[in-house]
Amino acid sequence: MVVKVISANNAVSHAAKLAKPQVIPVYPITPQTSISEYLAKFVADGDLDSEYIMVESEHSAISAAVGASGTGVRVFTATSSQGLALMHEILFAAAGLRNPIVMANANRSLAAPLSIWNDHQDSISQRDTGWMQIYVENGQEALDSILRCYRISEDKDVLLPSMVCLDGFILTHTVEPVDIPSQELVDSFLPEYQPQESFLDPENPRSLGTFTDPNYYMEARYQTEVAMEKSKKVIEKVNQEFSEIFGRDYSVVEQYRCEGAEIILIAMGSICSTIRDVVDDMRGRGEKVGLLKVRNYRPFPKKEIYEAVKNADRVAVLDKNISFGMGGALYTEIKANIDVESCGFIVGLGGRDITPEHIEDIVNKTRNPTKEITWIGLKEEV
Amino acid sequence: MDSIGGTVKQPGSTRINKTGSWRTFKPILDKEKCIECDNCVLFCPEGCINKDYDIDYDYCKGCGICEVECPVKAIKMERE
Numbered sequence: 199m200v201v202k203v204i205s206a207n208n209a210v211s212h213a214a215k216l217a218k219p220q221v222i223p224v225y226p227i228t229p230q231t232s233i234s235e236y237l238a239k240f241v242a243d244g245d246l247d248s249e250y251i252m253v254e255s256e257h258s259a260i261s262a263a264v265g266a267s268g269t270g271v272r273v274f275t276a277t278s279s280q281g282l283a284l285m286h287e288i289l290f291a292a293a294g295l296r297n298p299i300v301m302a303n304a305n306r307s308l309a310a311p312l313s314i315w316n317d318h319q320d321s322i323s324q325r326d327t328g329w330m331q332i333y334v335e336n337g338q339e340a341l342d343s344i345l346r347c348y349r350i351s352e353d354k355d356v357l358l359p360s361m362v363c364l365d366g367f368i369l370t371h372t373v374e375p376v377d378i379p380s381q382e383l384v385d386s387f388l389p390e391y392q393p394q395e396s397f398l399d400p401e402n403p404r405s406l407g408t409f410t411d412p413n414y415y416m417e418a419r420y421q422t423e424v425a426m427e428k429s430k431k432v433i434e435k436v437n438q439e440f441s442e443i444f445g446r447d448y449s450v451v452e453q454y455r456c457e458g459a460e461i462i463l464i465a466m467g468s469i470c471s472t473i474r475d476v477v478d479d480m481r482g483r484g485e486k487v488g489l490l491k492v493r494n495y496r497p498f499p500k501k502e503i504y505e506a507v508k509n510a511d512r513v514a515v516l517d518k519n520i521s522f523g524m525g526g527a528l529y530t531e532i533k534a535n536i537d538v539e540s541c542g543f544i545v546g547l548g549g550r551d552i553t554p555e556h557i558e559d560i561v562n563k564t565r566n567p568t569k570e571i572t573w574i575g576l577k578e579e580v
Numbered sequence: 581m582d583s584i585g586g587t588v589k590q591p592g593s594t595r596i597n598k599t600g601s602w603r604t605f606k607p608i609l610d611k612e613k614c615i616e617c618d619n620c621v622l623f624c625p626e627g628c629i630n631k632d633y634d635i636d637y638d639y640c641k642g643c644g645i646c647e648v649e650c651p652v653k654a655i656k657m658e659r660e
Binding site: 295395403404407408410418421 | 583584585586587588589590591
């Protein structure tokens with residue numbers, strides 16, 4: 199165990215190195231770029247024995263990842279924003295072909311207007327591709343999530359790709375202490391990849407990615423849904439094992455001072471650190487507020503969210519994304535699945551700062567709701 | 581479905597999929613008129629006509645190219 203003061207991008211690259219992927223096809227894009235640079239350096243220095251493929255676009259990066267995964271090897275890639283959008287069609291292929299690829303996504307807004315700053319629009323817009331998604335709060339969680347995701351994705355009951363989403367700049371370019379586990383410890387948790395089912399094997403010839411007529415397509419899609427459901431148990435099992443080996447606990451949702459809370463704020467990613475501070479302040483003043491951090495967004499942990507918030511008077515859902523004409527994605531899903539009074543808040547789009555004052559404002563607005571969805575931090579409301 | 585991700589486990593299994601079922605019009609060859617020029621054999625995109633000019637109706641999709649290419653109109657497309 200070594201504690202280093204590094205950025206979350208550096209932590210992600212260390213995680214990828216520890217997972218020992220045989221192929222890394224990657225294309226640089228702000229704010230993911232340093233992940234691809236760190237990995238290139240590891241390979242060039244001989245610290246990581248991987249085929250590092252310099253591709254000409256993100257579409258090619260994920261296509262090469264699918265091709266490599268189809269030969270039965272462990273694959274890592276990383277992207278962000280416009281790059282993730284360019285990957286869109288192949289994201290469906292990766293999930294449909296049941297390739298257990300793990301990808302880091304440095305969350306960044308989508309153009310237009312062009313912006314390189316953080317929000318969750320890029321990965322939220324890929325929620326229906328069949329990828330599992332985890333949103334992380336700090337560099338340590340980013341590193342640990344990459345390792346956990348390989349175990350979950352490669353489980354024979356799952357065989358689905360995973361996306362580890364980390365907030366652009368807020369995490370990717372901020373340095374903080376990160377415990378980098380030893381290779382030995384990681385090897386005991388994440389053994390060498392043994393391809394299970396869908397891969398090219400000369401000893402056992404088969405065709406991948408074939409055309410399916412209406413007799414087969416729907417069954418294949420149903421299998422993916424079943425795998426997504428089965429992944430819930432696998433996630434639980436892997437988290438338990440991770441905690442035993444590394445001493446850090448992860449669950450699909452994390453409750454912070456939710457007991458006895460009248461109002462619970464629900465959010466994903468780095469914003470949870472700010473909310474935690476505000477919850478402490480407000481609790482200190484006798485106000486009964488709590489935080490529910492959602493880690494795993496796909497599969498959606500509706501049972502766990504319900505259990506955490508069922509006794510609250512109201513919940514406030516913070517979304518760093520907007521499905522135009524409907525509201526934030528997390529809010530609408532909570533509204534649809536969980537029987538609790540809820541208010542939706544659109545925050546921090548394109549890197550707009552979210553301050554403790556904004557969070558308090560959200561709590562107050564939830565206490566006396568005037569509308570279903572409120573945009574926070576706007577300079578002017580039209 | 582016993583495979584994962586639409587994987588086809590059996591090599592050469594496309595033979596099982598008899599595409600002749602797609603056909604609406606069926607080519608009928610009149611061997612009396614045939615001058616054995618091989619045009620139909622060469623132009624058939626599915627390789628469904630052999631050197632003896634027998635048509636493989638298991639896989640012929642009924643595209644009608646053979647009828648168009650036949651110089652002596654020995655092939656007629658008839659509704660199934």
